[in-house]
Amino acid sequence: MNLINLFKVAYRSLKKNLFRTFLTMLGIIIGVASVIAMLAIGQGSKENITASISSLGTNTIMIYPGAFSMGGVRMGAGSVSTLTKEDAEAILRRCELVSHVVPVVNKSSQIIAGSQNWKTNVVGSHADYFFIRDLHIQTGNIYSESDEHSAAKVCVVGQTVVTNLFGENVDPIGKMIRINAIPFKIIGMLEKKGQNTFGQDQDDIIIAPFFTVQKRMLQTTFINSILASGLDEKVIDEATLEIKPILREMHKLPPNDEDDFTIRTQQDIAKTFGSISSVLTILLASIASISLLVGGIGIMNIMLVSVTERTREIGIRLAIGAKSKDVLLQFMIESIFISLIGGALGILLGLLIAFLVSSLGGWPVTVTLSSILLSSVFSATIGIFFGWYPARKAANLNPIDALRYE
Amino acid sequence: MADSLISVRNLEKSYKMGDVEVHALRGVSLEVKTGEYVAIMGASGSGKSTFMNIIGCLDHISKGDYFLDGVDVKTFSKNQLADLRSKKIGFIFQSFNILARTSAIENVELPLLYNNSVGSKERKERAYNALKSVGLADRMHSLPNQLSGGQQQRVAIARALVNEPLVIMADEPTGNLDTRTSFEIMEIFQALNEKGRTIVMVTHEPDIAQFALSNVIFKDGKIISNGLVKDRKNPTEELKKLIEYNLEPTTV
Numbered sequence: 198m199n200l201i202n203l204f205k206v207a208y209r210s211l212k213k214n215l216f217r218t219f220l221t222m223l224g225i226i227i228g229v230a231s232v233i234a235m236l237a238i239g240q241g242s243k244e245n246i247t248a249s250i251s252s253l254g255t256n257t258i259m260i261y262p263g264a265f266s267m268g269g270v271r272m273g274a275g276s277v278s279t280l281t282k283e284d285a286e287a288i289l290r291r292c293e294l295v296s297h298v299v300p301v302v303n304k305s306s307q308i309i310a311g312s313q314n315w316k317t318n319v320v321g322s323h324a325d326y327f328f329i330r331d332l333h334i335q336t337g338n339i340y341s342e343s344d345e346h347s348a349a350k351v352c353v354v355g356q357t358v359v360t361n362l363f364g365e366n367v368d369p370i371g372k373m374i375r376i377n378a379i380p381f382k383i384i385g386m387l388e389k390k391g392q393n394t395f396g397q398d399q400d401d402i403i404i405a406p407f408f409t410v411q412k413r414m415l416q417t418t419f420i421n422s423i424l425a426s427g428l429d430e431k432v433i434d435e436a437t438l439e440i441k442p443i444l445r446e447m448h449k450l451p452p453n454d455e456d457d458f459t460i461r462t463q464q465d466i467a468k469t470f471g472s473i474s475s476v477l478t479i480l481l482a483s484i485a486s487i488s489l490l491v492g493g494i495g496i497m498n499i500m501l502v503s504v505t506e507r508t509r510e511i512g513i514r515l516a517i518g519a520k521s522k523d524v525l526l527q528f529m530i531e532s533i534f535i536s537l538i539g540g541a542l543g544i545l546l547g548l549l550i551a552f553l554v555s556s557l558g559g560w561p562v563t564v565t566l567s568s569i570l571l572s573s574v575f576s577a578t579i580g581i582f583f584g585w586y587p588a589r590k591a592a593n594l595n596p597i598d599a600l601r602y603e
Numbered sequence: 604m605a606d607s608l609i610s611v612r613n614l615e616k617s618y619k620m621g622d623v624e625v626h627a628l629r630g631v632s633l634e635v636k637t638g639e640y641v642a643i644m645g646a647s648g649s650g651k652s653t654f655m656n657i658i659g660c661l662d663h664i665s666k667g668d669y670f671l672d673g674v675d676v677k678t679f680s681k682n683q684l685a686d687l688r689s690k691k692i693g694f695i696f697q698s699f700n701i702l703a704r705t706s707a708i709e710n711v712e713l714p715l716l717y718n719n720s721v722g723s724k725e726r727k728e729r730a731y732n733a734l735k736s737v738g739l740a741d742r743m744h745s746l747p748n749q750l751s752g753g754q755q756q757r758v759a760i761a762r763a764l765v766n767e768p769l770v771i772m773a774d775e776p777t778g779n780l781d782t783r784t785s786f787e788i789m790e791i792f793q794a795l796n797e798k799g800r801t802i803v804m805v806t807h808e809p810d811i812a813q814f815a816l817s818n819v820i821f822k823d824g825k826i827i828s829n830g831l832v833k834d835r836k837n838p839t840e841e842l843k844k845l846i847e848y849n850l851e852p853t854t855v
Contacts, residue, residue, distance in 0.1 A: 199719055202716045202723075205716075206716065209705070209709075213704050509700070510702055510703075512700075513700045513701075513702065513713075514713070514717075515661075515685065516659075516661060516688065516694050516700075517688065517689065517694060517713060517714040517717070517762065517766075518685055518686070518688045518689020518690070518714055518717045518718070518766070519685060519689075519717045520681075520682045520685040520686070520717070521681060521682065521685070522682070523717060596661050597656050597661050597662055600696070600700065
């Protein structure tokens, strides 16, 4: 029997049991649709997270004090300040792949303005900090170089701070606030940035000249971190490699000692979060593929019932000249047909779900070609895999017994 | 042997039912030549159905020889047997065995679907002609449940004919039919045989066997008699008598 005839025979017998065929298909439809929708949602949120991390600037390098050991006792990362302003200056001087480097000191402090007070993060750094962090001034100005040299008591504030200290829509320029009992004059207000990926309010910040914070407020020689920006996103990894020996030299670390600092880039963070959401996507997809598996078992069940029910028909076919192969193929084609059509409808349903989730739920959704290919291949495989046993059973029937079957 | 269409020698068949070995056939020899019309008779369990399954290439031989159209069937594989059934044998069964929910013409087309040398146009044409030859051309699109028993059996005959087989094998073709319809089926058989078609028919009804050219009687897995029918009856005349005496209500 040629394939066209086999398809006709399979189509005819599926058509005879239209509702049952549809119900069997439904298992596959739901399975494929959920795999597609889950992958789309997972992929969408992954891209969303990656994009929002990238918006922080992918060419930012952050250097934190690292593990510090003293007489064999290792303290945790950040437990001791090992970085200094000179480290930052050395990096800027010697590393050719970075454009800006700033030392950063910061402390969470209580701010008082008139009768109001507010706890916020006070950052002390050079004016380049605004460039590296991609912060923009809405009103007023950034502090000048002479402000920095003289450790002037001026600051730039984020809008959350303004709202909490002075109320909505108040121009804070020129107003005085007290940080740790030191009076500061507000000279600029940042543009609103909103929350970052981690849910932190990026507007809840006060930025003041580096020496003002380090000398006047904290009275320390150490710094909390160093921020640098690469010449280009592509050279970030190389820049990291260049910074490492400079800092080791600055800290006079013997070759066998581990680094007493940690270098992180935005790309690392993006990668970490990307892989977290990849794991979630895989988790979602594997849960969804369980329903695909259940759908496949549904196919097998129906095909087995169908073989039993049609034993006599198989006997007739065998008696009038059908070979075992013909019967095998007929049942295989039926199950593959169910799973392929089910798969196709499932893809459509999956796309519809993804579309509804993104348009009604506002959830970011990305349908990838690979997810469609994956579920097509998967559903075809299911058809073959779960159709094989019942088809084999049909093909191996003895025609005499099959004809006698009641 | 060469001039026999079916040549069976010392055929034995045994199979196991549980722990008991059943000897269904114990040394059967039979020659059927082209153009013969043989009725095989015998009580239930006499081995006639087993014999029919073997010469119909549905079952394997335990011992002995079977040549169909000069070919030694004994060594054939399952697929080769299927090929023989497809090309050389046309089956008719007691319970018609036509596919439910499948139109008459599609049922008749069925054997040709398994024959790759027949294209779809030729298939439809041959199926139509076969249906026409049994007088059902106008019912070609009817489903089995819209047809009477006699009509269903005629569809089965058309299906057996459509492959132009060397021999038609009928297993109790009238077993599920009333007398009048039986005679009508026999009329078709007679006409086929007159056109040169070889027919082997199993029946347990003596009056049906009377329509054949020769009768073979089985008992306990052996042939106990094999000879020409002496006072052979003609189904057309019998049918006429039946209607004249009005023995049976007119049903088709």
